[in-house]
Structure formats: structure tokens, C-alpha cells
Amino acid sequence: MLIFMVIAYLFVTIGIGLWAAQRVKNTADFAIAGRNLPMYMIITTTFATWFGSEIVLGVPAKFIQGGLNAVVEDPFGAGMCLILVGLFFAAKLYRMTLLTISDYYRERYGRVVEIICSLIIMLSYLGWVSAQVTALGLVFNLLSGGSLSIPWGMTIGVLSILVYTLWGGMWSVAVTDFIQMIILVLGLVILSWFAADMAGGAGKVVDLITSRDMLRFWPEPTWHEMLFFFGAAITMMLGSIPQQDVFQRVMSANTEKAATHGTVIGGSAYILFAFVPMFLVASALLIMPEQAAELLQEDPQKVLPTLVMTRMPLVMQVLFFGALLSAIKSCASATLLAPSVTFTENIWRQFRPEHISDREKLLTMRISVLVFAAGVLVYSIKMEGTPIYELVSSAYQVPLVGAFVPLVFGLYWKRANTQGAVCAVVLGIGVWVVFMLTPALHEAFPQQLAGLLSAVFGMVAGSLAPQMVRNTRAPHHRVVGVE
Numbered sequence: 001m002l003i004f005m006v007i008a009y010l011f012v013t014i015g016i017g018l019w020a021a022q023r024v025k026n027t028a029d030f031a032i033a034g035r036n037l038p039m040y041m042i043i044t045t046t047f048a049t050w051f052g053s054e055i056v057l058g059v060p061a062k063f064i065q066g067g068l069n070a071v072v073e074d075p076f077g078a079g080m081c082l083i084l085v086g087l088f089f090a091a092k093l094y095r096m097t098l099l100t101i102s103d104y105y106r107e108r109y110g111r112v113v114e115i116i117c118s119l120i121i122m123l124s125y126l127g128w129v130s131a132q133v134t135a136l137g138l139v140f141n142l143l144s145g146g147s148l149s150i151p152w153g154m155t156i157g158v159l160s161i162l163v164y165t166l167w168g169g170m171w172s173v174a175v176t177d178f179i180q181m182i183i184l185v186l187g188l189v190i191l192s193w194f195a196a197d198m199a200g201g202a203g204k205v206v207d208l209i210t211s212r213d214m215l216r217f218w219p220e221p222t223w224h225e226m227l228f229f230f231g232a233a234i235t236m237m238l239g240s241i242p243q244q245d246v247f248q249r250v251m252s253a254n255t256e257k258a259a260t261h262g263t264v265i266g267g268s269a270y271i272l273f274a275f276v277p278m279f280l281v282a283s284a285l286l287i288m289p290e291q292a293a294e295l296l297q298e299d300p301q302k303v304l305p306t307l308v309m310t311r312m313p314l315v316m317q318v319l320f321f322g323a324l325l326s327a328i329k330s331c332a333s334a335t336l337l338a339p340s341v342t343f344t345e346n347i348w349r350q351f352r353p354e355h356i357s358d359r360e361k362l363l364t365m366r367i368s369v370l371v372f373a374a375g376v377l378v379y380s381i382k383m384e385g386t387p388i389y390e391l392v393s394s395a396y397q398v399p400l401v402g403a404f405v406p407l408v409f410g411l412y413w414k415r416a417n418t419q420g421a422v423c424a425v426v427l428g429i430g431v432w433v434v435f436m437l438t439p440a441l442h443e444a445f446p447q448q449l450a451g452l453l454s455a456v457f458g459m460v461a462g463s464l465a466p467q468m469v470r471n472t473r474a475p476h477h478r479v480v481g482v483e
Contacts, residue, residue: 042262049245058301094256109417121342
């Protein structure tokens, strides 16, 4: 019964997505919804995109094991990313009428930096999308009682998302995100109330959390602990800023106010609501203590699904898997679309004449979505068994050390130039790779922080030094349907 209701839900979301796809007439509609989304949809699509499998499965598992200190990266860093985007980046970028975040690098530093940063951004999505695909495989495996393998579950999940994302782009993503956020919020709130009742009251759950010191946020006041705490915090807080999916939500807004306020509200809501799945998993420790203890040793990500499947009635199971699938699908659809648009606009167009038709460009975007989805599916199957939280967190180190500094300095430092940007990218990634491959180094100092500091040094030194690399700028392509 449960699996049939979940399948019905999948078909409903596909139908809604295909209905929204009717509004796609050009690349601007496909990539940024024609810049027509009102503030409430910016809030919902921002929230829903961020609220993926890691926050429902990965973050609660880390929270139970290490308290709030263990989840500083996500949700706190991830949520702060959206708030920072709204406060310091959204307005400036919105006024430029760009299609992708990489268009900014093209206009500010020229084509070489545009291509390099585009490749960095695209690469970073592998881990994030894989986390969602992995979660889809896990969900279908649980729903089928193990008869459907995780790889086959991944395949079915990807196909269900691909159908409407392929045709509707950002319009389908935004509309389905709106519906899925409602299901997600209502489902998890009702589940939390029910779980608290089963555990003997919310007070008992809070007492358990307090007694195990799970609310401890700050690390031990030692140099080593503080450094790694800060390194973890900035990974998603800053590394998520130069990302196409975030930028798409800014550019999809119908006004500058919607672009700025929508991301701030969406980020704040994300941080606050992240406590709900944490509360649910803490409840499981009281409801099924022995089983939960075993799962914490085996796979902490299974604690919450097991609680729902073994201890809750059918209606609660439907609510949970509806909420979980909403979280996964909203996140996965956005992260499939973002790198595909970036590839078409900032890589493929480099090798095509300027006079290509918008229709050809739109077709290429759709083909890119299809190819990227296939690539992610293969990668996810290969990485099966990797914790969801690790897949997500590792994805953001690359843009943090490679793309963040050129973006910030380009917007806020007039002397930033092409040579500085190239030096920032080369030094940032180079030092990060050296630290990552050298155990003695990355155990003593956070590799992402070392890469970030090196990128800052490269930008300043490269911009102020005698210019060996010519400073270049290239106009961004005209956005058909907007300008």
C-alpha cells in the first residue's frame, strides 16, 4: 500500500512539473524562469533546494553522534550562505541581468577565468547531486522491503526527476519546489508531534538531548579544534556562494527586493527548520533504544527511516516518505539543472558562433541535463556506501578554494584583475590539493582553509604585481526573453 501511494505521489509531481513546463518558450524561461518568480516562490524554491536528503538523513545522524558541534557545516553554514548571498551579493548580481554565475567571471575577468570557474562549479555538483541520488536509492530500497536494489532505486528516482526538469527547467523546478515545500513542512511537523507523543512528551526528548550534551555548539578552546571548526563552518557558508543553483534563484526573481529578501528569509527558515529532523532522531533513542543503538553502529542514516517503518502507522509512513521524497526531489532537480545550464552557456558556447539561435541553445541545455543526469547516476552507483553528509560537504571545498575569492574581490575590490583571478584559482586549488594528498598537513591544518587563504594571497599579489597576464573583459551573452 505504502509503495503504491509513493508512486502515485511521484506521478503527481511529474504531472505538475510538466504542466509548468508549458511556460518555457526560450532559454531565459528554462534557466531563470524568465525572471518572473514572486518573493514567496523565491523563498520556497530556495528553502526546498537546500533542504535535501542530507538534512533529513545525514545531519540528524551526525547530530546524534556529535551534537550541534558536528553539524556546523550544515545546516548552520549552509543557511548562512543564503543569508550572506541576500545581504551582499544578490542585488549587485541581479542588476547585471546574467544567465549564469559564470557569466559574471566572463564579464569581470575574461573567457579563460570564465571557463576555469565554470568547470570548478560543475565539478562541485557531482557530490551534491550524488547525495540526493543515493538517498533516492535508499528510499526505494526500504519501500520495497529490499526487493529493489539501491542502484535500481537510484535509477527510478533519477528518471522521475528528469522527466519534468528536462522539459520545464527552472519553471518546473520552482513550481514543484513550492508544492514539495508545503508537503515537507507539514509532513515533518506532524511526524515530530507524533514521535514526541510516542517518546513520552517533547520534554523527555529535550531532556535526553540536554543530558547527552548534544546542544554543545562551540568546540574545545584549543588552537586545533577552533581551526577545524572554522574550516568546517566556512566550507558551505562561503563555498556555496559561487554556485549556479543559488544564483538561479536570485536571477529568477521578478524584483530586486524579491531576490534579496527571498534568499535571506529562505536561509533563515532553513536553519530553524533543520532542528525538526534532529528532534525526530533524538525521539527514536527513547522510542526504540536498543534498535537505535545498533543502527548508530551500523548506519546512523537508517535510524529515522527505521523508526517510521517499524513503529509508526501507515499514515505517518506516507507523511514521512512524502516529506523525504519532497526534500530529495526538490534538491536533485535544482542540482541537475544548474551545471547543465552552466555547461551550455559558458563552455559549449565558446566553440559555437555568436549567431546561434535561442532554440538551438535551449535544445543543448536539455541534452546537457540528460547527459549530466546519466553521469551522476553512474557516479552515485560507484560511490554507493559513502555517507550522504560526506558527499555534500566534500562537494563545496572545490568552489570555496577556486571560485569564491574571484567573485568577492571582483565585486568589492576595484583593483582585482585577470592576473589576480588566475593566481587565486591556481594557488587556491594547488595548495588545497597538496594539503589533501598530504596526511601530515591536512591533519594539522584544514585543507579548505589553507586553500582559501592561498587564494586570497594569490588575488592580492597577482593584482598588485607587474602584469604578465593581460587584463581582459568580455560582455556576457544577451538573455533572450529578458532584455
